[in-house]
Amino acid sequence: MGTGNFETTIGLEVHVEMQTNSKLMSPSPVHYGDEPNENTNVIDFGYPGVLPVANKGALEFGMRAALALHATVSPFIRWDRKNYFYPDNPKAYQTTQSQTPLGTNGYLDVQLEDGCVKRVRIKELHVEEDAGKNTHGTDGYSYVDLNRQGTPLIEIVSEADIASPEEAYAYLEQLRQTILFTGISEAKMQEGQMRADVNISLRPYGSDQYGTKVEMKNINSFNYVRNALYFEEKRQAEVLRAGGVIQQETRRYNEPTKSTILMRVKEGADDYRYFPEPDLAPVVIDQAWIDKVAAELPKSAAERQHDYVTNLGIEPYDAEVLTQTLAMANFYDATVVAGADAKRAANYLIGDVNAYMNKHQVELSETQLTPEHLAGMIRLIESGTISTKQAKQVFEAIMTGEEPEAFAKKHGLVQISDPAVLLEWITTVLDANPQSIEDFKGGKDRATGFLIGQLMKMSKGQANPGIMNKMLLEELAKR
Amino acid sequence: MSETTISKEEVAHVAHLAKLAFDDAELEQFTTQLGDILNIFDTLGEVDTTAVEPTYSVTENVNHLRQDVAENWHQKQALLDNAPESAAGLIKVPAILDGEGE
Numbered sequence: 001m002g003t004g005n006f007e008t009t010i011g012l013e014v015h016v017e018m019q020t021n022s023k024l025m026s027p028s029p030v031h032y033g034d035e036p037n038e039n040t041n042v043i044d045f046g047y048p049g050v051l052p053v054a055n056k057g058a059l060e061f062g063m064r065a066a067l068a069l070h071a072t073v074s075p076f077i078r079w080d081r082k083n084y085f086y087p088d089n090p091k092a093y094q095t096t097q098s099q100t101p102l103g104t105n106g107y108l109d110v111q112l113e114d115g116c117v118k119r120v121r122i123k124e125l126h127v128e129e130d131a132g133k134n135t136h137g138t139d140g141y142s143y144v145d146l147n148r149q150g151t152p153l154i155e156i157v158s159e160a161d162i163a164s165p166e167e168a169y170a171y172l173e174q175l176r177q178t179i180l181f182t183g184i185s186e187a188k189m190q191e192g193q194m195r196a197d198v199n200i201s202l203r204p205y206g207s208d209q210y211g212t213k214v215e216m217k218n219i220n221s222f223n224y225v226r227n228a229l230y231f232e233e234k235r236q237a238e239v240l241r242a243g244g245v246i247q248q249e250t251r252r253y254n255e256p257t258k259s260t261i262l263m264r265v266k267e268g269a270d271d272y273r274y275f276p277e278p279d280l281a282p283v284v285i286d287q288a289w290i291d292k293v294a295a296e297l298p299k300s301a302a303e304r305q306h307d308y309v310t311n312l313g314i315e316p317y318d319a320e321v322l323t324q325t326l327a328m329a330n331f332y333d334a335t336v337v338a339g340a341d342a343k344r345a346a347n348y349l350i351g352d353v354n355a356y357m358n359k360h361q362v363e364l365s366e367t368q369l370t371p372e373h374l375a376g377m378i379r380l381i382e383s384g385t386i387s388t389k390q391a392k393q394v395f396e397a398i399m400t401g402e403e404p405e406a407f408a409k410k411h412g413l414v415q416i417s418d419p420a421v422l423l424e425w426i427t428t429v430l431d432a433n434p435q436s437i438e439d440f441k442g443g444k445d446r447a448t449g450f451l452i453g454q455l456m457k458m459s460k461g462q463a464n465p466g467i468m469n470k471m472l473l474e475e476l477a478k479r
Numbered sequence: 480m481s482e483t484t485i486s487k488e489e490v491a492h493v494a495h496l497a498k499l500a501f502d503d504a505e506l507e508q509f510t511t512q513l514g515d516i517l518n519i520f521d522t523l524g525e526v527d528t529t530a531v532e533p534t535y536s537v538t539e540n541v542n543h544l545r546q547d548v549a550e551n552w553h554q555k556q557a558l559l560d561n562a563p564e565s566a567a568g569l570i571k572v573p574a575i576l577d578g579e580g581e
Binding site for chain 2: 037041059078083084135136141144271276
């Protein structure tokens with residue numbers, strides 16, 4: 001990959017907001033979409049004299065991410081202060097881990113477009129605080145909401161193993177799914193729960209030294225990351241081809257022009273004046289603790305896909321659809337555990353349930369559907385108690401929280417498959433329509449259609465059509 | 480022991496990071512004062528610490544952690560009242576040039 005005579009080198013730092021109940025250093029709720037500054041207290045506002053205490057749950061979520069990315073969990077961590085002045089953080093420092101990251105030396109296997117699998121090494125993962133949100137007014141003021149201030153983040157730093165904008169995109173998709181299946185975050189891009197800082201450099205093929213890298217921060221869309229990298233790859237190649245020099249700088253991606261704009265020339269790392277956080281106790285992580293977190297880690301999407309295909313006979317494509325979100329995969333697993341036919345359960349979730357969610361613009365968890373109800377309806381279909389046609393009505397009902405069996409009974413949605421009952425109806429209808437029997441024998445196929453119509457009328461639509469058809473033909477042959 | 484020195488440029492740089500504006504006379508003054516302070520710290524350099532692990536925390540306390548339970552202390556209004564300016568539940572600050580911060 002690369003541009004002309006240059007080889008592209010890309011590294012990504014991805015921040016994911018972890019959906020803990022409370023913030024990293026204060027018990028304020030972590031909750032998106034509340035009134036500004038509702039979820040803040042003196043700790044979040046950085047008042048003097050407060051005594052922050054680190055959130056055990058946030059560390060355990062961080063450990064989940066480390067384990068899912070095959071990283072080594074550090075036996076000892078302590079916190080550091082990264083100092084900077086900006087109104088999104090009134091403490092004037094971010095609590096982070098600069099010297100003792102929670103996880104090191106991991107990797108992520110990324111499926112590329114051409115079917116190849118590329119292993120991207122993860123240099124480190126650390127837990128740190130998110131900042132608040134600024135809104136820049138047109139009146140000469142900026143407005144600050146500190147609800148997000150102190151939300152725990154996991155920062156995932158890749159090695160510079162990524163060789164093209166496409167690979168960066170594939171890495172981000174794979175990373176998102178991996179994180180999603182740890183259960184620590186829904187990683188919703190539109191809510192800023194996952195953001196990427198990217199760096200890119202070019203060097204002539206064969207060179208053993210990396211070129212000067214340019215950084216772009218806080219991009220919250222995978223497409224934007226890819227576009228920004230396309231632009232930057234081209235821009236840097238043009239500068240280098242013209243004999244120019246790449247400056248170490250931070251640029252910003254501008255979507256309308258799909259180009260990058262210079263923001264500032266890079267400050268040295270020392271300018272953040274990191275120093276050990278004196279107010280927080282270090283953390284010792286022993287193997288027993290790691291084992292406990294590992295036991296709580298949900299199964300990955302890849303493991304589940306493999307299980308669905310090999311043990312449940314699900315098509316690979318369907319297995320992929322079922323594992324697009326952890327919520328859907330968990331729901332599917334629970335439906336199968338509740339006794340549903342695996343294939344039918346997959347078809348309902350991928351088809352009708354997804355369609356329902358799209359139509360009503362809701363998440364699965366926002367519907368009234370439970371795995372038990374879906375399984376209950378599927379059992380009714382499998383046992384022949386209701387027809388697939390009747391199931392449509394039952395489906396609408398279970399989406400609003402009705403119990404399938406009770407609903408079907410109440411609305412007379414039962415299918416009659418009892419041969420004795422069916423035979424009685426068939427006999428009655430045939431006795432009443434001798435002309436149709438003659439027509440049938442004369443080779444008129446229409447005649448059976450008429451007889452079935454009569455039977456459906458008589459059974460109020462409840463006759464099992466498959467069995468009834470078969471029995472009708474048998475009885476006609478006997479006459 | 481050699482004396483630690485701090486240059487006027489370094490003082491200006493640190494002042495810039497701290498968003499402080501000093502005139503030339505003040506820079507001279509702080510350079511001298513900070514130099515004197517650092518020289519006192521140099522006394523520490525006389526102690527041989529080659530075999531001593533760096534101290535990151537003065538307590539022996541480890542794993543002092545909190546369970547992940549949310550509590551809203553309902554301090555919003557008091558905190559906003561204490562801010563220099565606020566509007567619509569937001570802290571109002573002089574316009575920020577884009578692109579700084581974390």
